[in-house]
Structure formats: C-alpha cells, structure tokens
Amino acid sequence: MRTAALIVAAGRGTRLGADTPKQYLDLLGKPVLRRTIEAFLLHDEIDLVQSVIGAEHDDLYFDATQGLDLPAPVTGGDTRQQSVARGLAALKDQGIDRVLIHDGARALVDATLITRVCHALDDHPAVLPAVPVVDSLRRVTGDRVEGLVDRSGLVRAQTPQGFHFMTILSAHEQATGPDLSDDVAVAAAAGVPVVTVPGSDDNFKITVMDDLRRAEDILTRNTGGPMETRTGSGFDVHRLVPGRPLMLCGLPIEHSHGLAGHSDADVALHALTDAILGAIAEGDIGDHFPPTDDRWRGVSSDIFLRYAVGLVRLRSGHVTSVDLTIICEAPKIRPHRDAMRQRVADILETSTNRVSIKATTTEQLGFTGRAEGIAAQAIATVALPAEPVTLDVR
Numbered sequence: 001m002r003t004a005a006l007i008v009a010a011g012r013g014t015r016l017g018a019d020t021p022k023q024y025l026d027l028l029g030k031p032v033l034r035r036t037i038e039a040f041l042l043h044d045e046i047d048l049v050q051s052v053i054g055a056e057h058d059d060l061y062f063d064a065t066q067g068l069d070l071p072a073p074v075t076g077g078d079t080r081q082q083s084v085a086r087g088l089a090a091l092k093d094q095g096i097d098r099v100l101i102h103d104g105a106r107a108l109v110d111a112t113l114i115t116r117v118c119h120a121l122d123d124h125p126a127v128l129p130a131v132p133v134v135d136s137l138r139r140v141t142g143d144r145v146e147g148l149v150d151r152s153g154l155v156r157a158q159t160p161q162g163f164h165f166m167t168i169l170s171a172h173e174q175a176t177g178p179d180l181s182d183d184v185a186v187a188a189a190a191g192v193p194v195v196t197v198p199g200s201d202d203n204f205k206i207t208v209m210d211d212l213r214r215a216e217d218i219l220t221r222n223t224g225g226p227m228e229t230r231t232g233s234g235f236d237v238h239r240l241v242p243g244r245p246l247m248l249c250g251l252p253i254e255h256s257h258g259l260a261g262h263s264d265a266d267v268a269l270h271a272l273t274d275a276i277l278g279a280i281a282e283g284d285i286g287d288h289f290p291p292t293d294d295r296w297r298g299v300s301s302d303i304f305l306r307y308a309v310g311l312v313r314l315r316s317g318h319v320t321s322v323d324l325t326i327i328c329e330a331p332k333i334r335p336h337r338d339a340m341r342q343r344v345a346d347i348l349e350t351s352t353n354r355v356s357i358k359a360t361t362t363e364q365l366g367f368t369g370r371a372e373g374i375a376a377q378a379i380a381t382v383a384l385p386a387e388p389v390t391l392d393v394r
C-alpha cells in the first residue's frame, strides 16, 4: 500500500497583508509550508510528499524546503481544483494507492488526524475530516439578520481529505463543470460516497494575521495537560581509517584519521539519534535510515538527529536534555567541546544548557585504547504529553 500526500500551496494569497504569500511566512522559525510538509514527511503511513506550488514561487519553495527529501514541485493552475488535478496527474505513474490532499496553510495538522484519515481509507474510498459547528448560524444580508440556519447535520470541512487514488483521479478528470471548493466536492460530484472522521480545532487554515498568532500560541503553549518524562540511551562505534575527514557532533575535526561508515559516520550524532529514538520507542537509526539505501550515502548525520527531534515534536513533546560521552584516545575532545555543544543545541533547536558533552579514554585498553575506532554513548530525556498507563493484554 503506497500512500502519497499532495500538499496544495499554489495560492498567491497575501491576505495577511505581507508581501510574501501566506504559506511562506515564518511561523516560529520555520515557514508555514515547511511545517505542513514535515508533518507528512515524518508520518509512518505516508510514503511520498508531493507539493503543488505557484508559478512564481520556485525560489520561495526551495528556500522553505531546504534539506527535505522531496520530489520536484508541480506548478499549480488558476484554481485550486486545477492545481489538485495537476498534482494528481504527476502522481499517476508512481504506484500510488491512496492520496491525502491537504492545504499547505494548515500547518498544525497533527499525526493522529493523519492516522485517522489513513485508517478510514481501509474501508471507504473518500474520507473528510470534519469538526462540528458549535456556534448557531444566521443568514444575513449586509448587516441585517434574515433568518436562522439549522446547524444540525452541518460540519466544517477540513483537510487532509483522503481518497483511493484511482477514484479521485477519475473524479477530477470527469469534473468539467464550475469550480468546486474542495476534493470531497469533486468526489461527491462523481457519485463517490464520502465518510467523515473527527477533525481537529488546531487544524485551521492560516489566512489572516490573527491565525498566525493563534498558531504561534498553540505551538508555544504548554500542552496544558501533564507531561511525562521518557529516557532513552544510544551507543555507537565507528572504525578510524586514514584518508577520511573526521566528523564529530556535526563538526569537522582536524585529525590524522576519520571515521568509516555509510553516512558521514558521525558516531556522536548517531548515538544521540538512537537515544532520542529510544526515548520515544521508535526503533533505531537503522530502521529509519537503512545503510542499504543509497540516499544516505555520505550524508551529514545532522539529518538523522533532526528527524528524531521531529518525531518528538510531532507527539507534542520536546527533548529536555541530552548527555553524550565520546570514548577515544585521540583526538582531544576538550578543545572542541563548546563548539560541539553549540552545534548539537542548534540541531536540537534548544539551548546549550540542555546539552552535555563529555569525553573519556579507556586507558589505552581495547579498540578505543588502540585508536582503532571511536565509541559514543548518549542518554536523552524527552518530555511527552502523559498517556494513561494501560495493560496491553495480548
């Protein structure tokens, strides 16, 4: 089963009053669209994320998505419906079974909502996340109230709207009439039955400046509920060989030897990544970045650590602290320690007082003592929203 996310971000809307289209505005250090894309890239059920962007937005898009593993964006059309149709056409030959179509400006979509939509697609061809209408509704002309609208049976439609791929592709190909507001409308016009799953109040479209502030508040607020502490440990070893640059904690270190490995072999960042994955019970670095996958050959290992931190954030958690010990005879770590702490703090997007880096030798004993390799061990502490402790009776 291959599931794609189609992110529709072709709007030119600068309704926020800024010069930049709203999906490229900064939301606490990251463009709105990058946050949206990351939510899907980091989700287990999503295999591919395809963006549809505005014709003149290539530079903005490449800036916003630097370092992310994405196919080239598709250029959108004049209307949302045309943009989606072009995105679907681009996915046509890629063996996609299901597609989730999502507004680029809904940056606060959460992992559980994506999961709900995916799971509903097991039994239904079209799925709409919806939230109930709680305010009473009135029909007005100008400022004059004309009548009451019965809100029973009314919901607010959100995205990601999920579909069996061939179903929505042919619905879009058939849709020749006037423009439809969203993809569920396109599906319904083609006679496809649509079911709803619960949406989320935080999953709103960022269209006016107040929305941007509201999004900032949500991202920075304490989740409100109690948090719990998780701890994970990581350990890694790489062999020292001549003729390779030595990378430690994301920094090039002057030394006669470097570490051998598939990626840049940064043993310290690998141990830290495994510690964070361990704290959230997400397997190990090899599960997420198999050494058999050529995409990770020679890459800078900060990608792995950023990914692990992203998984923590998706759970509305944060990394509280990390403690790393580098085990080697040489090079001397102390002269680099402050720069390493700063670099790791930058990758974790936290402050240096939450990053501890230590080093030890093994008194010339064993492989580290003979300078055949460098080992690193790490502990990470992670805060996650508290979950009830349940007994898994199986």
Ligand code: MG
Pocket: 236, 237, 238, 261, 265, 266, 267, 270
């Ligand atoms: Mg490793």
